[in-house]
Amino acid sequence: MAFTRRDFLTSAALSTLAVGLNGQSTPSTDIHGPAPGPQATKGTGSGQGKPPILVSSANGWNGIDKGYQMLRDGKDTLDAAIAVGKTQEDDPNDMSVGLGGLPNEEGVVELDSCCMHGPTRMAGSVGGVRNIKNVALLAQAVMQHTGHVMLVGEGAEKFGYALGFPKENLLTERAHQIWLLWKESMSAEDWWGMGLDDPRYKLPEEGGSERSAAETREIERQRILELAERLHIEPEWREFAVNAVMYPPHGTIHCSVLNDKNEMSGMTTTSGLAWKIPGRCGDSPIIGAGNYCDQDVGSAGATGSGEENIRIAGAHTIVENMRKGMSPHEAGFDALKRIVRNFNNDSAKLQYVDMKYYILRKDGAYAGVTLWSGPADRPARFCVHDGTKRLEPMIALNQGQALDYPPNSRRRSRGAGRS
Ligand code: GLY
Numbered sequence: 335m336a337f338t339r340r341d342f343l344t345s346a347a348l349s350t351l352a353v354g355l356n357g358q359s360t361p362s363t364d365i366h367g368p369a370p371g372p373q374a375t376k377g378t379g380s381g382q383g384k385p386p387i388l389v390s391s392a393n394g395w396n397g398i399d400k401g402y403q404m405l406r407d408g409k410d411t412l413d414a415a416i417a418v419g420k421t422q423e424d425d426p427n428d429m430s431v432g433l434g435g436l437p438n439e440e441g442v443v444e445l446d447s448c449c450m451h452g453p454t455r456m457a458g459s460v461g462g463v464r465n466i467k468n469v470a471l472l473a474q475a476v477m478q479h480t481g482h483v484m485l486v487g488e489g490a491e492k493f494g495y496a497l498g499f500p501k502e503n504l505l506t507e508r509a510h511q512i513w514l515l516w517k518e519s520m521s522a523e524d525w526w527g528m529g530l531d532d533p534r535y536k537l538p539e540e541g542g543s544e545r546s547a548a549e550t551r552e553i554e555r556q557r558i559l560e561l562a563e564r565l566h567i568e569p570e571w572r573e574f575a576v577n578a579v580m581y582p583p584h585g586t587i588h589c590s591v592l593n594d595k596n597e598m599s600g601m602t603t604t605s606g607l608a609w610k611i612p613g614r615c616g617d618s619p620i621i622g623a624g625n626y627c628d629q630d631v632g633s634a635g636a637t638g639s640g641e642e643n644i645r646i647a648g649a650h651t652i653v654e655n656m657r658k659g660m661s662p663h664e665a666g667f668d669a670l671k672r673i674v675r676n677f678n679n680d681s682a683k684l685q686y687v688d689m690k691y692y693i694l695r696k697d698g699a700y701a702g703v704t705l706w707s708g709p710a711d712r713p714a715r716f717c718v719h720d721g722t723k724r725l726e727p728m729i730a731l732n733q734g735q736a737l738d739y740p741p742n743s744r745r746r747s748r749g750a751g752r753s
Pocket of ligand 1: 584585586604605606607615616617618636637638639640641
């Protein structure tokens with residue numbers, strides 16, 4: 335199946351690609367577990383908001399009211415953005431950030447965050463933090479209390495303790511059980527070895543086996559589901575756990591903010607890619623990738639494949655595009671197309687890349703853009719609050735849903751026989 339660049343960049347042309355190739359149709363892992371999120375979707379994915387306004391990833395839903403109220407009360411824009419992230423960092427049931435985040439391959443939670451404060455043009459960042467749950471606040475503390483911009487690992491933690499941040503074990507019992515499930519079922523398939531971006535990386539060949547890829551995937555799913563039961567993972571979390579084991583998620587929260595004095599700020603926080611190699615930092619702590627804010631222009635942030643976003647400095651690219659006159663929607667699409675270009679328009683690989691951007695311009699214009707639309711009944715969404723809190727569908731470069739990575743046959747030699 336060959337695709338030209340034109341084919342690939344034409345949204346409608348790919349409407350069935352993601353569910354057609356390899357016979358796979360599993361949606362990207364929902365990092366929020368079994369709790370149903372708000373369902374109502376309004377708007378078109380871009381628009382003209384009225385300050386004060388916050389634009390966040392969909393998982394900012396729970397905290398965005400607080401952020402909005404803070405802006406109404408005249409609080410600082412960065413404090414409001416951080417309040418949105420902190421709500422989820424404090425929630426042990428959110429397995430994408432803070433307390434309860436999914437751990438690295440050694441079962442240790444490592445958090446990343448960065449922030450930018452428009453009015454002062456200051457920035458702060460922390461990476462690989464192990465025992466402090468509110469890393470967005472810690473990134474802000476680096477910004478406020480040091481002459482540095484970025485602290486990582488042990489140094490960042492020691493700095494946090496010196497400022498009074500509490501030391502906590504961030505691995506909840508549930509996250510530990512899911513890590514154990516991964517360890518017992520998948521540990522031979524980790525993040526060592528070639529990545530999707532390596533030109534030598536070969537997607538599994540179709541055919542030549544007695545079972546289809548879909549059948550193999552289903553057998554694998556059932557095997558891990560049974561193991562989840564044996565490990566006493568709560569029934570309502572089993573489906574989530576199996577997905578997280580088979581397709582490691584990289585859930586993240588971003589929030590960009592504009593107040594009625596035209597001040598802006600942005601914040602991104604995450605526990606990063608599940609089962610990652612210890613020390614791996616994605617895009618979230620990288621100023622210019624996971625988050626970028628320029629008081630003169632706008633603010634942008636990202637969730638999704640951190641490695642791909644770092645390679646195009648996505649948030650900075652988007653803000654610079656807006657400085658040159660692009661709308662938030664155009665600026666975001668340009669960034670997504672740079673990712674497409676980095677894969678030489680190879681749609682077979684790009685179907686495994688999940689990338690979303692949240693964009694707010696200084697005049698209140700905003701957009702949420704995504705590489706893949708998601709399924710028709712569950713489109714990718716983002717959160718906006720400008721007095722009306724809502725989830726809007728994101729504007730998609732391509733119709734269809736990203737496939738979960740890695741492809742299941744990557745673990746072909748380890749699969750069905752083990753239990
Ligand atoms: N985008 C979050 C991460 O890759 O860690």
